[in-house]
Amino acid sequence: MTSKAESWASSEAVRASMQSNKSRDTKPELALRRAVHALGLRYRVGTRPLPGVRRTADLVFPRIKLAVFLDGCFWHGCSEHHSLAKTNSTYWSEKFHKNRERDADTDRRLREAGWSVIRVWEHEKPDEAAERVAVVVRALRSAPCRQERDA
Numbered sequence: 001m002t003s004k005a006e007s008w009a010s011s012e013a014v015r016a017s018m019q020s021n022k023s024r025d026t027k028p029e030l031a032l033r034r035a036v037h038a039l040g041l042r043y044r045v046g047t048r049p050l051p052g053v054r055r056t057a058d059l060v061f062p063r064i065k066l067a068v069f070l071d072g073c074f075w076h077g078c079s080e081h082h083s084l085a086k087t088n089s090t091y092w093s094e095k096f097h098k099n100r101e102r103d104a105d106t107d108r109r110l111r112e113a114g115w116s117v118i119r120v121w122e123h124e125k126p127d128e129a130a131e132r133v134a135v136v137v138r139a140l141r142s143a144p145c146r147q148e149r150d151a
Helices: 012-019 027-038 089-112 126-141 144-150
Strands: 044-047 057-061 066-071 116-121
Touching (some): 027 066, 116 126
Antiparallel strands (some): 057 066
């Protein structure tokens, strides 16, 4: 266990609050999934698109190689809503920088493996984000190389 002096949390209350954050099935994620499903699209939830790579996409369309990530404004540094922490600012600044680097690395790895990637911010309207996903799904399903591959 990390001692209080080494803790990333500025207080026990902050620690409890952060530890209670869910990693999946959040309200924005559920809203996006409902909106995508309502458009008639079917997908896998919380799946690792690339074997051997510990990166999990929120929605995965394996047949057309599309990974959708719903990024939280706080954790992923949204330019509209992210604000710098007042306490432990060095720790949090490094944390958010590493998160953004990991996101870019994930996107790069997926694209190199032939996947398409969509990133949705948690503040986006679910219906608009779902429509953006649907447009890409339709395009990928009708792509000539896909039709040749499936023939």
